[in-house]
Structures are given as C-alpha cells and as structure tokens.
Amino acid sequence: MxxxxxxxxxxxxxxxxxxxxxxxxxxxxxxxxxxxxxxxxxxxxxxxxxxxxxxxxxxxxxxxxxxxxxxxGPQTHDDLVDAQYAGGKAALRPILDRLVAEATALGADVEVAPKKTSVSLRRRKQFAVVEAASAKRVQLGINLADAPATERLRAVGGMCTHRVDLAAIDDVDDELLGWLREAYALA
Known part of the structure; x- marks a missing residue:
C-alpha cells in the first residue's frame, strides 16, 4: 500500500x-x-x-x-518543489531536475510526487526519493532490496534501502543512473 x-x-x-x-x-x-x-x-x-x-x-x-x-491553503506540486529548493538550496535544483528527467525517461508509468520536504519517484511503489538535505547536498534514497552497500551507495533503514549523497550535477553519473534503473525495475 x-x-x-x-x-x-x-x-x-x-x-x-x-x-x-x-x-x-x-x-x-x-x-x-x-x-x-x-x-x-x-x-x-x-x-x-x-x-x-x-x-x-x-x-x-x-x-x-x-x-x-x-x-x-492549497499548494501545487511546483509550490512544494520551489519551497524545497529556495534560498541556499537553489543551486541544488539542477540535480533534482536531472534526476526527475532521468527517472521519467525510464517509463511512462513513473509518477513524480512532490511532498513538503522531498520528491518521491514511484511506479507501482516508490523506487526513489530525492531530498535537499542541506544547502550543500541532495540525498537520493533508492530501494534496491539486497544490493550490497559501497562507500558511495550506503545501506540505510526506513523508506529506502540505500542512500547516495549528491553535491553536483556531475554526481548524476552512469553508476548512479544504473542504480536508478535497477530500483525502477524492482518497483
């Protein structure tokens, strides 16, 4: 559910x-x-x-x-995202935009669901969540079931099984996109 x-x-x-x-x-x-x-x-x-x-x-x-x-009062999805990436976090917005573009390119069934503090990426279930964790980094939570942790792909508990910290648009690289594709396939 x-x-x-x-x-x-x-x-x-x-x-x-x-x-x-x-x-x-x-x-x-x-x-x-x-x-x-x-x-x-x-x-x-x-x-x-x-x-x-x-x-x-x-x-x-x-x-x-x-x-x-x-x-x-009512808030649109754009309002929620704009609030997350306001002020000192504004420079991180291109990272979110790239992650959303890459995720939605995985299939027409990808739903982008902004919340107050994060953006959920879902298929049948959530496969990733993007949060502006600080003014210096975006945190990407990914659901990868039994994938082994690495120095970059850290195992965590909660709504996602793994987490990757991103400080620049270049951090959205082939390795990360592979993990995103895998999480999408599992969802």
Whole structure:
C-alpha cells in the first residue's frame, strides 16, 4: 500500500476509531484554537488530541498535520518543489531536475510526487526519493532490496534501502543512473 492510500485509509477509519470525521475534528480544533492560539503548533495540537480526547498518536498526528495543511491553503506540486529548493538550496535544483528527467525517461508509468520536504519517484511503489538535505547536498534514497552497500551507495533503514549523497550535477553519473534503473525495475 502506498503512503497516499495508507493516509486515506486512516482518514476513512477516523469515525470508527475516534468517533469523529476529519472535518468534525477540524471543528473541534477551530473551537479550541479560539481559546488557545498556541494550537498553531503541531505539538500542542497533538497534546490536546491525545490528552483531552484520548486519540492514539497516529490518528492525532494525522489530524494535526491535515489541520495545519488546511490552514496553510492549497499548494501545487511546483509550490512544494520551489519551497524545497529556495534560498541556499537553489543551486541544488539542477540535480533534482536531472534526476526527475532521468527517472521519467525510464517509463511512462513513473509518477513524480512532490511532498513538503522531498520528491518521491514511484511506479507501482516508490523506487526513489530525492531530498535537499542541506544547502550543500541532495540525498537520493533508492530501494534496491539486497544490493550490497559501497562507500558511495550506503545501506540505510526506513523508506529506502540505500542512500547516495549528491553535491553536483556531475554526481548524476552512469553508476548512479544504473542504480536508478535497477530500483525502477524492482518497483
């Protein structure tokens, strides 16, 4: 199940698990926020939902994140990417653009899915994720199952099995593109 499907499943299960729909929780938070402006902070919203309403951590996090996103207004994919590569990270944007171009050239089934802090590359499932980790490097997470780690291709845990740090457009070389093709084939 991909991340978006899992999130939608949680939203669908909110009434059964918490007694209220997402919109009903938003109404609860709107009322509470009138009395306590600090509810603009994620942690304060989480504490309210968990403490006063007995919500589990997962559902409280979902409601808090969605509530803040609602208040922030709609964002396009371009807005999300532009925000990631603003300021000191602007010089890294060509690395992202090249990775996206190479990934989408792998097949018509590649989906480019920008999030708040990363850009996910998916087929049937995510095969890579690109993040502007700092003003000096882009981090490419790749799902390569049992591929052996190297000095450059480091094994990591989490949403991706491996990670490569890229500091310049020249780092998107034949070796890296081979790993990207392999991850695409496995997805």
């Amino acid at each position: 991909d991340v978006d499907a899992a999130t939608q499943s949680m939203i669908d299960n909110l009434p059964a698990k918490t007694g209220r729909s997402l919109d009903e929780w938003f109404a609860v938070l709107d009322v509470a926020k009138r009395d306590d402006a600090s509810l603009e902070k994620h942690g304060k919203t989480m504490a309210l939902l968990k403490g006063e309403h007995g919500m589990s951590h997962g559902f409280a996090n979902l409601v808090a994140l969605r509530y803040r996103a609602r208040d922030a």
